Each structure stands twice: as structure tokens, then as C-alpha cells.
Amino acid sequence: MTIIETRDLSKYYIFGSGLRVDALREVNLKIEEGEFVSFMGPSGSGKSTLLNIVGCLDKPSSGTVFIKGTEVDYRNSSSIVSLHRQTIGFVFQAFNLISTMSAMENVCYPMHFNRTSSSLQKQRATELLDLVGLGDRLNHLPSELSGGEQQRVAIARALANSPRLILADEPTGNLDSDTGKKIADLMRKINREQGVSFVITTHDPEMARTADRVVKLKDGKIAPEAF
Template sequence: MSAGEPLARLEGIVKRYRAAVDERPALQEVDLTIRKGEFVAIMGPSGSGKSTLMNILGCLDVPSAGRYFLDGRDTSRLSPDALARLRNRTIGFVFQGFNLLKRMNAVDNVALPLLYAGLSLTERRRRARELLERMGLGRFAESLPNQMSGGQQQRIAIARALVNDPQLLLADEPTGNLDTQTSASIMALLTELNRSHGITIVLVTHEPDIAAYARRMVRFLDGRIVQDTSQPSASTHEPELIMRSSA
């Protein structure tokens, strides 16, 4: 899939967490454009700035300087409510720890983002159940997180991230708590979502074999981009779960 027009664009982004003059910024003059349809891996050692970058891309934090454009909108000009609406409509999040609510079954966990979109409970559950069926996860609909394996929980978490039909999926170490075989299955699913469904994916990982699934590698060091290169996807895995048409 060829990349399209810019979806996320950072211009001269600086992020400082302390006021001390000698404190090195977490991000230093970062310029980065993520285009629609890209699959980008973000790598770097601990403290390199990659998690700070993800927080800014996800509109969970704001830069100290510079501008961030998401889906053509300058996020610095948006009110907190408008920023929250843009985030809810445009971005899906997948985390290392799954972050499923323990007392909710899979349907209600997946439906949770739709609550903030103002949908009724009936409609939220209908859409969540439909998505689970399309992803081949319908058998887990009534299961609680503690009744599922780590890989199953992460698939449910990915479904939750997709329920609002986001343009951008941010995945922060999504395989960090999984074994090698399960990690490959999760990465095959993300690859399928990118290639066949056009979802833009930005993936943070410290594992080269996981980063190899991406088409582009961006490496951070000391708050700066030190490498930004295209790469052929190393994935030869067939996805275990493929999004099926709802028709």
C-alpha cells in the first residue's frame, strides 16, 4: 500500500518536563510526518523520547514548543473538549498491559470508547459485538479478562481500539507481555489491518523482530530522530484473524 497524504505532522516539537535550564528536553526539535496508510516502527533506548512522542501523537500530552497537526487540524488551537473529540474520533490505542477493565466482559470493554461518542448502551453493544464477530472473536464476547489468555486479551484490546473506526492506531509495546508465537499472531493481525484496511499504524517497540513488520523505521536517541528509513516488511506470517466484511 502506498502512503497517502499526511495524517500526523509534527513541526519543531520540543517537550520539557522540568523548568531547570540545564534539563535536557525529552524531545528536541522533532520534525516528523506520518502519512495515511503507513506502518511506522518507533525505536530507541529507554529515555530516548519515544514514549513522549507517542503521548503527543495521541493527544495525551502537549508539546512545550512546536506544532502538531492531526488530520489537518492544528491541535494547539483546539480547546480541551475539541481535542478530546478529535482524539476519540481519529485515534485508537493499544497498550502493553492490555488495560481491559477486569469486571467488564469483552463486549463492554470493546464498547467503552463509544460511550464517549454519546451512543446508547444498546448501540454500543451492538457495534462492539459486530466488530468482535468480524474479527473472529465472537466466542469471547461474554468472557471476562481473567478468563482469557494474554493473546486473547490483546486481540480484544485491539478490537476496542478499532471500534470507533480510527484513522490512526498507536500501539505501545503491544507484544511486550506475550510469548513469541502469540506476538507473531498479534503482529500478523496489525499487518493485515494496515495492508488490507488502510489503518495507519505507529508502533513503539524495543524488539527488532517486531519492528521488522513495519515499512518504516524511526529511531530516537536523546530526544532526537537519528534514523528514519524505509524497510521491506520482514513478515511472512499469514494473519490468524482477518477482519471480515460485515455484509
């Protein structure tokens, strides 16, 4: 099954001076369920814009996005919320953990909005933190964890509501190369063992090498293999 499809997807911004900047230009793309795909390109190529639109964090200027065969209605806030709660998980470069919550509480947090019982939240969070190698760090605050450990918590949190798609924006961007490789390997392991689709943006060749497929972007378009 195709989990993501874009048809003639475009995005532009108009600045105060009237200047128009085209971030995406008629992008056509298909990603199959279970794939691990990397978006690569120089700064300003459109890779983060494409990820944000696919993840319904931004809306296109024109064109269409389909998630699991259903057209995304960016005007329907309830359907967007449903996608975020049930289908799509996010991992960010800056981790975005809640500083006053423990690792377990951070992972439990998304489940609260799906009205998961407290006991099931704790059970699921414990299983996920064990999965990412942090079974002994359940009660630690983000400030008590290394960057790599915080990103592992973020991955566990992204998996909390059992999404079929994880979108990760530069997930190793704030990590040293050795830690970044471990995070890349962890994400690939989850992809292979659980069949969760991953789409990542990255400048990191090591991260990209873990992917089934690399989609290269330049000037808002899907580029040939070589820039």
C-alpha cells in the same frame, strides 16, 4: 494525505533539583495516511514521549503537531476529547481492559461516549471481536482470557469508533514471542485491509519488521539508520 506531522517538536521536564531533561529535541516528522510506522530506540530515547504527544496524552514544550492537516490545540480540552473519540484509537502494553466488564462490554465502552445506540454498540463490538478472532469469547472477563486474547480485545476496543489512526505503545511487550508475532500480524492485516494508520513503539524486532517504515530515535532526536 499526511495524517501526522510534527514541526520542531520538543519536550523537556524540570525536576525538583532544577535539573532539566530533554525528552524530545526539535523532531520533524511526517506520517502518511495508511502507513504502518514503528518508533524504535533504547529506553529514554523519546519514542513513548513522541507517541504520547502525537496522541494528545501529553503536550509539547514547544513545536507544533498537525493531525490530518489541523494543528492540535493542546489548550482546548474539547478538541482533544473530540480527537480521542473520533480520530485516534489507543492500544497499550498493559491492555488496560476494565476487569469487571466482558470482552463485548470493553469494546462497547468507547462507543457509549459517542452516544451510539446500545443495539449498534453490540453489533459493532460483535463484528470487531469476530475480526480479531474472538467471536466465541464475547462474554468472557479479562481474567478469563490469555494475554494475547486480552490484547486482541484491546485492539477491537481501539477500533470501536472507526478511528483513522491507531497508536500502540509496546503492544507486544507483555506477550511471548509467538503470541507477539500473531498480534503484529493482526495489526498489519487491519492496516492493509481497512487502511487504518498505525504508529507503534516497540523494542521487538519482529514487530518492527511488520512496519512500512521504522523511525529510530536516540537522545530525543530522529537518529540515522544505525545507532
